Amino acid sequence: MRALYTLGLDSGEVLLKTLGGRRYRVDKVTPLRAGSGGVLPEPYRAASLALARSLALEQPGRPGLLMGMDPEFLLLRESTGRAVPASRYLPMDGVAGCDAGPPGTRGAFPVAELRPAPRGEPRALLAQLMSAARTADRLIQDRSLRWRAGGMPLPGWALGGHLHFSGVTLCAPLLRALDNYLALPLLLLEDARAAARRPRYGGLGDFRLQPHGGFEYRTLPSFLVSPVIAKGAVFLAHLIVSRYEDLTLRPLDREDLHAAYYSGDKPPLRAAFPPLAAQLRALPGYAQAARYIEPLFSYIAAEQTWDESRDIRGLWCGKLRSSEQDMAQ
Numbered sequence: 001m002r003a004l005y006t007l008g009l010d011s012g013e014v015l016l017k018t019l020g021g022r023r024y025r026v027d028k029v030t031p032l033r034a035g036s037g038g039v040l041p042e043p044y045r046a047a048s049l050a051l052a053r054s055l056a057l058e059q060p061g062r063p064g065l066l067m068g069m070d071p072e073f074l075l076l077r078e079s080t081g082r083a084v085p086a087s088r089y090l091p092m093d094g095v096a097g098c099d100a101g102p103p104g105t106r107g108a109f110p111v112a113e114l115r116p117a118p119r120g121e122p123r124a125l126l127a128q129l130m131s132a133a134r135t136a137d138r139l140i141q142d143r144s145l146r147w148r149a150g151g152m153p154l155p156g157w158a159l160g161g162h163l164h165f166s167g168v169t170l171c172a173p174l175l176r177a178l179d180n181y182l183a184l185p186l187l188l189l190e191d192a193r194a195a196a197r198r199p200r201y202g203g204l205g206d207f208r209l210q211p212h213g214g215f216e217y218r219t220l221p222s223f224l225v226s227p228v229i230a231k232g233a234v235f236l237a238h239l240i241v242s243r244y245e246d247l248t249l250r251p252l253d254r255e256d257l258h259a260a261y262y263s264g265d266k267p268p269l270r271a272a273f274p275p276l277a278a279q280l281r282a283l284p285g286y287a288q289a290a291r292y293i294e295p296l297f298s299y300i301a302a303e304q305t306w307d308e309s310r311d312i313r314g315l316w317c318g319k320l321r322s323s324e325q326d327m328a329q
Contacts, residue, residue, distance in 0.1 A: 001014075002203065002205070003026045003029055004029065005172065005175070005204070005205045006204070006258070007029060008250075008253050009029070009031055009032075010171075010172040010173075011031075011032040011044060011047075011048075012029060012030055012031045012032045013029070013030040013032070014026060014028070014029050014030075015027045015028040015029075015030075032044055051169070051171060054169040055169050055171065058168065058169060061242050061243065061284065061285070062167060062168050062241065062242050064120075064167035065120060065165065065166075065167040065168055065238065065241060065242060066118050066119070066120050066165070066166045066167045066214070067118060067119065067120070067122070067125050067163065067164065067165055067234070067237070067238055067241075068115075068116065068117070068118035068119075068125070068163075068164035068165075069114075069115075069116060069125070069129070069161070069162060069163050069164060069234070070099075070113045070114065070115045070162050070164070071113070071114055071149070071159075071160070071161040071162070071222045071223055071224045071230070072099065072111050072112065072113050072149070072159040072160055072161070072222045072224075073111075073112050073113075073114075073147050073148060073149040073159065073222060073224050073312065074086075074110075074111065074112065074147070074148045074149070074153055074154060074157055074159065075089070075112060075140065075145045075146070075147065075148075076145065076146040076147075076148050076153075076154065077144070077145060077146075078144075078146055081154075083101075083110055083154060083157060084110075084142075084145060085098070085108060085109065085110040086098035086099075086109060086110055086111055086112035086113075087108050087109040087110070089139050089140040089141070089142070090112055090136065090139055090140070092109065094115070094135070095114065095115050095116060095117070095128075095131070095132040095135050096112070096113070096114055096115070096132050096133075096135040096136035096139060097112075097113050097115060098110070098111065098112055098113065099111045099112075099113050101157065102156065102157065102158050102200075102201070111157075111159070112136065112140075112147075114129060114132040114133060114136060114224070115132060116128030116129040116131065116132045118164065118166075118212075120167075121238075122231075122234045122235045122238045122289070122292070125234060126230070126231055126234055129230065129234075130316070133316040133317055134316075134317060136317075137313065137316070137317035145313075146311040146313070147224075147311055147312045147313040147316075148308065148309070148310075148311070148312065149222040149223075149224035149225045149308070149312050150190065150191055150193070150194055150221055150222055150225045150306060150308035151190055151191065151193065151194025151195070151196070151197040151202065151221035151222070151308065152193050152194055152196045152197045152221075152308070153193070153308040153309070155196070158196075158197040158200065158201040158202075159197075159221060159222040160201065160202075160218055160220065160221065160222060161220040161221055161222040161223040161224070161233065162216050162217065162218050162220070163216070163217045163220065163233075163234075163237050164210060164212070164214060164215070164216050164217075165214050165215060165216075165217065165241055166210075166212055166213055166214025166215075167214070168214070168241055170207065170209075170214075170215045172205075173244060173245070174241065174244050175205040175207060175217070176205070176250055176252075176253075177240050177241075177244035177247045178217055178219070178237070178240055178241070178244075179204045179205055179219065179252055180247070180249060180250055180251060180252050180276060181236070181240050181247050181276055181279075181280060182220070182233070182236055182237055182240055183202075183204065183219045183220060183261075184251070184252060184261065184269055184272070184273065184276065185236075185273060185276070185277075185296060185297075185300060186220055186221070186223070186229075186233060186296075187261060187264070187266070187269060188266055188269060188270055188273065188300045189229065189296065189299055189300060189304070189305055189306055190221060190264075190305060190306060191225075191305055191306055191307060191308040192264065192305070193308050194221050194264070194308065195263065195264025197221060198261075198262050198264070199262050201218075202219055202220070202221060203219065204219060204252060204258075204261065205219070206218040206219045217237075220233065224312055224316070225306040225307075225308065225310070225312060226306055226312070226315060227315055227316065228295050228296075229296065229306060231292045232292050232293050232295060232296035233296075234292075235289040235292040235293050236280070236289070236292075236293050236296070238289070239280065239283060239285055239286060239289050239293070240280075242285065243283045243284065243285065246279070246282075246283060247276075247279055247280070247283075248279070249275055249276055249279060251269075251272040251275075251276070256268060257269060257272055270300065270303070273300060277297055280293070
């Protein structure tokens with residue numbers, strides 16, 4: 001599926017050759033083509049019809065859209081420079097919990113997660129996120145620990161800012177809109193250290209189907225680096241998913257920009273961003289979200305980035321002035 005998506009195809013067949021050791025090579029990619037009479041072969045025809053029926057049922061603006069999230073963060077003991085397992089303080093379940101770390105990392109369920117209750121409106125979801133952060137603050141009683149977020153705040157520790165959606169039909173155009181209009185601008189804001197997260201994590205179009213009937217978009221780093229970034233990301237994601245059919249630009253389909261995304265080469269991606277911002281600003285509903293999204297665009301224009309060495313606990317749970325909550329380094 002990733003091979004098809006990378007080539008800009010929504011469907012087709014991929015021939016893989018095993019290389020041993022759970023390694024594979026793409027030997028052949030065959031785009032899906034209609035047979036005689038313009039009819040797709042089965043089972044592709046049935047899948048295409050089912051997708052078309054589902055999309056036809058969606059209302060303009062997708063008023064039934066529901067969003068959730070589970071952004072991650074690390075607990076750091078600065079005196080040793082080592083991560084402290086989140087499982088020492090947080091339960092497996094709940095709005096503030098722990099999760100397994102990347103392969104090769106140590107500790108039983110070392111990563112902390114915030115899992116706010118899903119909501120239909122970005123503002124309500126962010127209120128739940130703030131509540132989840134306060135719960136984590138109460139449970140993690142060791143005040144000497146530093147909270148770190150972003151893409152890779154410590155070497156080998158790749159973190160994600162996964163967003164969950166239901167009430168919308170998962171399809172390739174939706175994923176491509178999220179990649180180009182959400183993942184690309186967030187990459188322009190990320191700390192240089194976050195580039196090490198890719199390509200193993202943070203791949204374009206990375207998703208996972210969820211038991212709630214929706215899906216999880218897994219491409220983003222942990223946007224807990226700053227409340228300003230988190231607010232902008234949530235409002236931007238909601239706007240994109242609500243109106244993705246109007247977002248038609250695909251700069252990441254270009255081979256050079258695709259490579260720039262994975263390497264973290266920002267200048268060519270920054271040059272591709274203004275037309276994306278213009279389309280977003282023209283969307284219905286942008287005026288209501290602008291106060292949360294425009295700060296991100298201002299940071300991009302100023303070539304500012306977040307700082308993954310920063311302790312985020314005070315940003316989410318303290319009483320810092322708004323000027324101190326600025327994410328720029």
